[in-house]
Amino acid sequence: MLHLSANNTLLEATLIELQQAVQENSPLVVDRIVSDFDHTSFHLVTPDNDNRQFIHLSIVTKAWPSLAQCGGVDESQLIQFINGKLTNQATEILPKNQTTQGYDMTVRVDLTKLDDESIHNLSLLKTYVMSFPFQLAFDEFQRLSQQFATLAPGEEESSLSQPHRGQSYRIQYRDDENIYVQPSNDRITVIFETIFKDETDKIFGKVFLQEFVDARKRNRSIQSAPQVLFSNVAPREIATTSMENSDSRFITFVLFPRHFNNTETQFKTISQILQFRNYFHYHIKCSKAFMHSRMRFRVNTFIKVLNRAKFDSEENEDGEKEPQQRRTFTGRKMVY
């Protein structure tokens, strides 16, 4: 089915395999690459041949430089945040100077201490890394909404027209594509900037996004879902930060407090929003596949019709020519 899980199943399967090998006292030596969406790769390597219970899990992702800027001047806040997410005795984030060459972050995993939960946590590593600005936005939202609540009634009036906006966070998750997270006093706005390389995809994408926006209006059962907006020009929230690119499309999700009022919904919201682009492209590809299967079917029926117009064998066994039997396009025999 058209469903993508938030965690990396391959990473999970690999870790389970390694863990089982350790439990059976025949630890493996690995050097494997696992890939994920949006220019993200994981690298699992056994650093020490004699001490195989430890592996190094490294991650490199396109979004890392922009994520590291979100919190402040350096990436220490980001690392600290991830550490908080992973926290258990099996894993330890290595300091920057021990990070595997070419990767953004390395986690040392003790295979003997792994349990099911920590394996699942590790397979969510990318989601955790990417959720950092969202967490900052949630905190910012808290601050702004409290600030707003304490305002005097008179001031409230004037500020209603101009909602309090906090700092906006930019995640550059692909070469020319960004996610903007903008907290304000009563909502968090998430804006996807995306580009279609292919002309066909552009059209498919437009139809889909329009349908996506309209679906909420029609279907009463999904009224609690975040509001979605779609446009070809940059929304005002990011007009100053966005680099103008005529090919960009903007999809805006408006998150209300009910979408992030506890950790569970927070996680669900983040993981689903982060998957949006992949899911969307997957959907486009599936639709193309469906169109292709329709086209193949159509061609087959046309060929069947054409085959009916073919002549039967021209000569019979005696070698004399039979009177030609001709058929009409619909397959009926012609009678002279």
Next chain:
Amino acid sequence: MSFLNNPAIVMDNGTGLTKLGFAGNDSPSWIFPTAIATSQGQSTGSNKKGLNQSTSGGSNTSSANSYYAKSTSATAFDNLNSNMLLSNNLAGKRGTEDLDFYIGNEALIASQGPAYSLSYPIRHGQIENWDHMERFWENSIFKYLRAEPEDHYFLLTEPPLNPPENREQVAEIFFESFNCAGLYIAVQAVLALAASWTSSKVIDRSLTGTVIDSGDGVTHVIPVAEGYVIGSAIKNIPIAGRDITLFIQSLLRERGEVDTSLRTAERIKQEYCYVCPDIVKEFNKFDRNPEKFAQFVVENKEKTSKKVVDVGYERFLAPEIFFNPEIASSDFLTPLPTMVDHTIQACPIDVRKGLYNNIVLSGGSTMFKDFGRRLQRDLKSIVNNRIAQNERLTGTKSTGVDVSVISHRKQRNAVWFGGSLLAQTAEFRGYCHTKQDYEEYGPEIVRNFSLFNMV
């Protein structure tokens, strides 16, 4: 364009199993059956729909109305009832049956229920059902490999003698549906040769050699000269992994063991079987040392009852059917070494030495211990006999032919591994056809791929 970080994806879609993974790894990331379970309610497959339309002609459209409304057929639009048009919701107009499917192991599980039907889109190495294959690929790329095809280069494999039209179809799917960055389609036998470069016995990295590819269904002997398959000389042997398993099963049944399931036979094949140098001596050896007989413990799921199956002569008898097919089958009687010899003799005379010199094994059924050694010995004796006869008849001295069979540790997934080796090199992207090339020249561009010449 930052494709630099992204490893190329290597996909080897075989008749039975699909091997998926990233270039640079030493083993495939996913290995699962090339199976797809599609929803049975209304398939997008062409055969079913053809049936629907032919049965309900023009006269009874009114009665078939409700049926057509659910149909995904494009011709059924005029039959939509007004209710559905009013709703103006696309999902209401036509279903999403085309998205309702599973692949791989999930497909096997899903097909046990009543709602799904299982099908294998690849038959005899070639893709038969493109609709299913396209969906199989889309699911394996997005769900299993978690890759955006636009960011990755792909290496796909094809069987020898694959018609160029099939290649074009593959290119159309990969470039038009998936917009993949670049594509290379390699012949499986050539990749198996490349995989043998890891063996210490290989000194020069040539793409000349004979590949013996034995999977579950069929065994091929494929001669390759300088990267090109000599199609006219390819030979098939109808003995492969499944036949060995069935043979073991029949032996177990004859003896009346407690557990004679196919699964047990398969486990015995994998764990205990080996190739012996001489079948008579091996029988004697077994009779003298009873410890050669092994015991296989069948583990029950609940681990409550333990069944013990004795493993006897089948340890060496089972793989023996490659070398003496008459013990298992009555219609195919040519031993494998003779077949290999015939294959090489059918090739042009100037490449034969190279083909004898580099016989490469690939596939799970060549994994038996000493398989390569036995093949080399038998083949050598055939070749030496011929040379001796030739020398006697002509009176000239031959320079001799060196026969060498190469076995290596990556034999099981040799094709995939060869692909992984080639796709991780820096030159690989230069050999691929890119999306731009495809748009410039059209699908016929994939009829030709330049060969890897690695030194």
